[in-house]
Amino acid sequence: MKLSTFITSNMQEILTEWDHFASILEPERILSKKEIRDHAEQILRAIAVDIDTRQSPGEQLDKSRGMSSDKTATTGASIHGTARQGDGFTLLQLTAEYRALRATVQRLWFALGNELSPEHSADLIRFNEAIDQALAESVVTYSAQATLARDTFLAILGHDLRGPLATIALSGSLLSQPGIKMEAVATAASRIKRSASVMNSMVNDLLEYARAELGGEMPMTFATADILDICQAAIADASALHPNCPFLLDAPESTIGEFDRVRLQQVLTNLLNNAAQYRGDEKPVTMTMSSTAQSVMVAIRNSGALIPKDAIDAIFDPMVQLAITNEQPARAPTSLGLGLYIAKTITAAHGGTISVVSEKLTGTVFTVVIPL
Incomplete structure (x- = not known):
């Protein structure tokens, strides 16, 4: 059986294994079946079509480099990369999904008794090229989304730090004025204390987030x-x-x-x-x-x-x-x-x-x- 035919004919079995693997990657998230499968079926159908599509040596070289023939096209793989970044999957987990998908399709296909004939070998080569291309598209959009989230986060941080810093600076300037009354001193001190509390809260959140993102366990003292x-x-x-x-x-x-x-x-x-x-x-x-x-x-x-x-x-x-x-x-x-x-x-x-x-x-x- 041609590999492309096997993929389209056994889509549900392949997707079931995809479901299971994705749930293992994120055991703490309760993912709906639709969210787990995400764009897997769209990716698989595109791979099946790709296997049966003739390609020139130049197109094969571009694919090996992760270069799509149409850079403006929105594919299931590109959407999948963006979605996985938003779902909180790491880049390692994203690539692990494709590794599992590759292994699953090949294992199930060979389990049917398919042997490595010249035609089947050609199908496998095209399948692996298509998987690599899909992975490259997912990684590109995942990275782009992560960069956007990081830049947005830094912009928010810079903007929000300016407020309490400006308050502290103005209060300090006020306190340095000669002949300042005690009522004004108390007001300025209160503003400085509140601004410092705001900044301390922001720094604490940053530290906890960085620890979690780096995979470190949050220290707990019960x-x-x-x-x-x-x-x-x-x-x-x-x-x-x-x-x-x-x-x-x-x-x-x-x-x-x-x-x-x-x-x-x-x-x-x-x-x-x-x-x-x-x-x-x-x-x-x-x-x-x-x-x-x-x-x-x-x-x-x-x-x-x-x-x-x-x-x-x-x-x-x-x-x-x-x-x-x-x-x-x-x-x-x-x-x-x-x-x-x-x-x-x-x-x-x-x-x-x-x-x-x-x-x-x-x-x-x-x-x-x-x-x-």
Whole structure:
């Protein structure tokens, strides 16, 4: 059987193996079947067509160099590279998908008793050329998307650092004026402290993100702590960054458990900052804490604009930012798009879960559940 015919005739079996391998690459992500298969079928059908398409020696050379004959064409492979970067796959995982796809097709094909006749050898050569071409297209678009995300991130960082730095500089200039009154000194000191807190929050987020991206484990120090104290400390931190936002805590009593106090406080502070940022009216941000014998649950609610349904799945990915509506204030100076990603990472390190519901009746509610 020709290899191209085998691919089109056994598409579902090949895709099933693709599904399984992709789920192994990202075991912590709950990927839908459609998301796992992504553009695999489109890639395979293009490969089958390529095997049966005559090519000149020059076209074969271009393909071996990863050069498409039509650089403006949007292929399944090019779309796949962009999508995988957005899904949080690493470049190594992307290339591993193609390695597995190559091995799967060849293994299943030979399992049917196909031998290496001259015709089959020619098919294999064309198949491997097509796989390499598809991989090259995916890597190009993956890298381009990663570069765009990095440049956007750096632009946001540079823009957001200028705000608190300017405040510190102006306050310092004010403090150096002769005859300054004590009331002005207290105001300037308060502004400097708030700006330093903003910058410290941004730097902490950068460090945690860099550690996660480099594959390092987030250091955790578990000790007996009261979750009520952690909630109160998180509200104090968020209030320093958002002095005009009222925060309310509804917690019946102390709840003792084994936590990394500093990290868990960072989770709750990030969620409170996010809620304050997207608060679209004068209603307060509320934090509700409850517990069972096994776990503690903290829910943080705001009544601002709802999160679009198509953005819910990506809300915890790094460098994801929601659009600000006319009903909302300007984007907070700590909005690097890392807070929710770091909150998810720390929560997972505690063996817990974090989720979000955004509906008209309830508002937007982020819920953290941590084992005691």
